[in-house]
Amino acid sequence: TVHIAKPEKGKSLTDFQSVYNAIATKMKSESDYDDGTGYGPVLVRLSWHSSATYNIHDNSGGSYGGTFRFKKEASDPLSKGLENATKFLDPIHEEFPWISHGDLYTICGVTAIQELGGPKIPWRQGRVDTGPETVPAQGRLPVPEGDATYVRKYYERFGFDDQEVVALLGAHILGKTHLKNSGYDGPWDDDTNIFTNEFFGNLLERDWTLEKNDSGRMQYNAKGGIMMLPTDYALVQDPKYLKYVQKYAKDQDAFFSDFRDIYVKLLESGIDFDESIEPFVLKTLKEQSE
Numbered sequence: 001t002v003h004i005a006k007p008e009k010g011k012s013l014t015d016f017q018s019v020y021n022a023i024a025t026k027m028k029s030e031s032d033y034d035d036g037t038g039y040g041p042v043l044v045r046l047s048w049h050s051s052a053t054y055n056i057h058d059n060s061g062g063s064y065g066g067t068f069r070f071k072k073e074a075s076d077p078l079s080k081g082l083e084n085a086t087k088f089l090d091p092i093h094e095e096f097p098w099i100s101h102g103d104l105y106t107i108c109g110v111t112a113i114q115e116l117g118g119p120k121i122p123w124r125q126g127r128v129d130t131g132p133e134t135v136p137a138q139g140r141l142p143v144p145e146g147d148a149t150y151v152r153k154y155y156e157r158f159g160f161d162d163q164e165v166v167a168l169l170g171a172h173i174l175g176k177t178h179l180k181n182s183g184y185d186g187p188w189d190d191d192t193n194i195f196t197n198e199f200f201g202n203l204l205e206r207d208w209t210l211e212k213n214d215s216g217r218m219q220y221n222a223k224g225g226i227m228m229l230p231t232d233y234a235l236v237q238d239p240k241y242l243k244y245v246q247k248y249a250k251d252q253d254a255f256f257s258d259f260r261d262i263y264v265k266l267l268e269s270g271i272d273f274d275e276s277i278e279p280f281v282l283k284t285l286k287e288q289s290e
């Protein structure tokens with residue numbers, strides 16, 4: 001499959017800054033969502049799931065076609081909860097009908113990461129909606145029960161190495177798990193709607209106990225109500241992953257720059273961007289108010 005980026009006709013940085021500002025403003029005004037979690041984390045998860053169908057071996061899937069808008073993809077049980085993100089974006093798409101779904105589903109994650117104090121994420125436009133016949137069959141999303149071997153094998157489909165996988169999973173500092181969505185239970189711990197490297201510090205420093213949760217699934221719990229999925233905890237069970245967990249726990253700048261690079265790589269997987277399409281570094285609301 002070939003995905004050639006085609007910029008939205010006559011739209012440039014200022015247009016996408018307007019989209020960013022609309023999303024960021026709506027995030028601020030609806031900050032009580034999910035017991036004060038806010039919409040940032042679920043928007044980041046949508047940007048990940050809309051890119052997570054990618055397969056490097058035939059260049060199929062990925063964010064280009066905006067196929068998460070189709071029920072066939074969005075109804076994947078492993079995406080339960082993301083209807084909150086697509087519903088949040090409906091009025092944004094009404095206001096900016098010219099933006100492709102692929103561009104919308106990726107720029108919303110960039111907006112959330114930046115507004116939650118994360119690194120600046122250079123973002124490129126040009127994803128083009130493709131039809132229902134292009135929706136990949138379900139089964140391309142990862143399951144939370146996996147161990148390190150599973151995680152490593154899963155990300156081989158993207159061509160991501162150990163360092164990239166560890167950096168990318170640092171996004172699990174944001175938001176939480178919900179029994180009604182995934183059957184995992186991550187009680188809210190209010191310092192996790194800020195993008196930091198604490199996911200790695202938590203993995204290394206907290207006392208983790210593997211316990212059965214209220215849905216009968218096994219998860220790692222620590223005092224104070226934070227949790228890790230089995231796939232999260234795999235990062236400290238595997239010596240090759242552990243090395244990067246230790247690196248990022250000690251060095252937030254290194255985590256920020258490595259997360260930026262792999263997040264861009266994820267959002268752009270499978271897409272040919274002509275070099276005439278310049279990456280946009282969108283401004284935060286704070287930067288625009290100074």
Ligand code: HEM
Pocket residue numbers: 037041042044045048080081142143144145151168169171172174175176177178179181182183184229231
């Ligand atoms: C091994 C790969 C992964 C697995 C198995 C996994 C699994 C999960 C699960 C089970 C949840 C809870 C969903 C719910 O109950 O609401 C979740 C939430 C989340 N995931 Fe992942 N995930 C993975 C990778 C990623 C990546 C690569 C990103 C982003 C770069 C990401 C971002 C998020 C965010 C931000 C949330 C919180 C959503 C919310 O608070 O509603 N995840 N993930």
Ligand SMILES: N=C(N)c1ccsc1
Pocket residue numbers: 172173174175176177186226227228229232
């Ligand atoms: N805190 C976590 N391990 C987490 C957050 C979202 S999914 C897993």
